[in-house]
Amino acid sequence: MDMIKGVKLGPRVTSVIPLENYILKIGFNNNEIRLFDAKKIYNLPCFKPLKQKEIFNTVHVEYGSIAWVNDIDYCPDTLYQESIPYK
16 A cells, blocks of 8 residues: 555556446455446536536546546445445
8 A cells, every 4th residue: 555654545547447427436456346336426516517417527637536537436445435336
């Protein structure tokens, strides 16, 4: 695990794939694959552009988290906590 000032960081994103129905399939550096339902955030003001499928599908890995065009990103710790294990 990575550390900042002696504090362990939570799992960081290594891969992301946008799926149907605004679900993201996310790989983390602890070898877990998890699913995140982005519908729960896209009504928040800064995430409203994600309702447009063409913008949602621009998701990519950036600095251990996920990001989209227009400088939209999401905290990797919250992303991990709010996602569920992929089976």
